[in-house]
Amino acid sequence: MTAMDAYNFAYLDEDTKRMIRRALLKAVAIPGYQVPFASREMPMPYGWGTGGVQVTAACLTPDDRLKVIDQGADDTTNAVSIRRFFQRTAGVEVTEETEDATIIQTRHRVPEAPLQEGQIMVFQVPIPEPLRFLEPRETETRRMHALADYGLMQVKLYEDIARHGRIATAYAYPVKVEGRYVMDPSPIPKFDNPKLDDSPALMLFGAGREQRIYALPPYTRVESLDFDDHPFVASKADHACDICGATESYLDEVITDDQGGRIFVCSDTAFCRSRQEDRQ
């Protein structure tokens, strides 16, 4: 008996997958709306991507090609672990090339390469509720979403400008979906927010500990919240990648010594590597 026979395809039983798919269908039907779902016990603790893993598990078919990234990299511990998890329980092909993947599970970044129709992005979400740190009561935030009562969110942005001279939120920047629901796009840098707008790909968001699923169907209108006189800016470090020279990709700052030396490198490792290969 191979290791794979001990598990159902992609670890979860079929009924659980069906339950998650029902939640996904609801989420896709109401873009940006948080659908509660019965999050399962997974073989990794809460806070390690269980929501994303459950959504991926429910979507996987044997023909899929899976890419997993963590902060843009394919080779960090979490990305490697989750990729190996699905290789073991689903036996699917894996890839590091964004263009070749059919499903991409990500922790906190959107790849630089443009996404295509037919691709599914699965986001790992820690806190799905964009209003949580302004209004701790779940009863109140549910009512605010139901009544589209988002004044408080705008107040938070106002407070930022009053205190810092500009909107200080750098990641998990709140967005408005189809002019209706305010959504937390997961802790992606605000630089990635424009990639969510009108994307050809299907975007699914899973929060395992908080037990919520939400979605952006392809070609959905996603607008980052701002003020008319303080418009949203998708900013990044004002450098080029020190390895591949890219000027348009999101950069990680890497400290190289204890003299203050540092370099900036593409956060998306696959993107950086393919640019290096192109140059050669």
Next chain:
Amino acid sequence: MNVIELSNVSKTFTLHNQGAAVIPVMSDVTLSVVPGECVGLLGASGAGKSTLMRMIWGNYLAASGRITVAGTDVARAEPREILALRRERMAYVSQFLRVVPRVPTIEVVAEPILLTGTPEDQARDRAAALLARLRIPERLWQLSPTTFSGGEQQRVNIARGFIRQVPVMLLDEPTASLDAANRETVLSLIEEAKARGTAIVGIFHDEAARDRVCDRMIDMARFAA
């Protein structure tokens, strides 16, 4: 054409918490005042002179009868109708100045015409003119009248009462606590109001003032209950 008309008006006070004591004050009061006329109320203390005036003002409820003032039946009107009457057509110069702390004298005087839409600078000018005429020193105009003497407060009261030109005026002892010069000024103000066609009901303990401005006297003893 009567501007003020009372018919079959009576008033009784019932003090529920003092053994349900019933104090009848007046009954079957019938009186009328035409434009330009000044009627003086006479009677001993407690005869009901101030009470009657307050009933015309709408401050006391009539137990029965009709009180028509410049087109409004005060005994039956809604609060907002009485307020509109007071704002637009009736002035009451009482013996006491009720002041809101912090409001300067000139604004106390200007308020009645500010409320009916007179522009601020015009209103202030008229208030200033009246205060000057009543010999209130200019240095007091920006102060609240709360600390003024009785005579000064009385004159502020009068200025406030006379700043509008209204068809009906009720004057309760307007010359009390005033010296000869100011008394003369107030009597002139009353005469000017009469000349404009104002109907006035007044209480004057000062005989000379009574003789000067009242066209008729009414003795409250007639209406004793």
Next chain:
Amino acid sequence: MNPLFSVRGLEKRYGARIGCTGIGFDLWPGEVMGIVGESGSGKSTLLSCLAGHLPPDRGEVIYDGRDVLAMSEPERRMLARTDWAFVHQNPRDGLRMAVSAGGNVGERLMAVGARHYGDIRDTATDWLGRVEIASDRIDDRPSAFSGGMQQRLQIARNLVTGPRLVFMDEPTGGLDVSVQARLLDLLRGLVRRMGLSAIIVTHDLAVVRLLADRLMVMKGGECVETGLTDQVLDDPQHAYTQLLVSSVLQV
């Protein structure tokens, strides 16, 4: 012209106990009505029912021709954010203590779609001035304000969207006497200047004398006397009103 706010046969019970019963009145544009009574008279229950915080057991509440009790919650919330305002006795109940003064005043504007930071801030500054709070305090949190300042901030926050009807629950309760005087003066000016209608619940007769055009006296959940403010206070007809008025100490 029609009344702005009409109430008929309003009743609220707590089991067998009466909260308020048989309440009816019309409130006209620009009219201020005071509801006075002692603790347990039902005045706070009544205010909660009128303002949509508590569903009454019986009766009708019509605002500007619209049946308030038949409204959906989104409609009622929208009303509460635009045409209506509610000033709580304790300003902490009516403010966001963790948000700056400017943010507090601007929130209602942002909740109804204001999206220009500069304009919002200018409006907030203007309103702080109207309630006599120095404009350099616009970025301070209410927790740094005195009780009187917090109450004035609450008033600014409520009035910024130009409501037509303001509910006030003991607006000067808990404030020092001198602070009360200043606040009442401010309220009086704002109400007159903005042509507001208001319903003010208080146990303090001096407040109603100054602010209210008319008065409703509550006892045991019922209205025992109603009328022009100075008439009810100077010539009270009902035994309870007479008791209330005579109990006030003259200073």
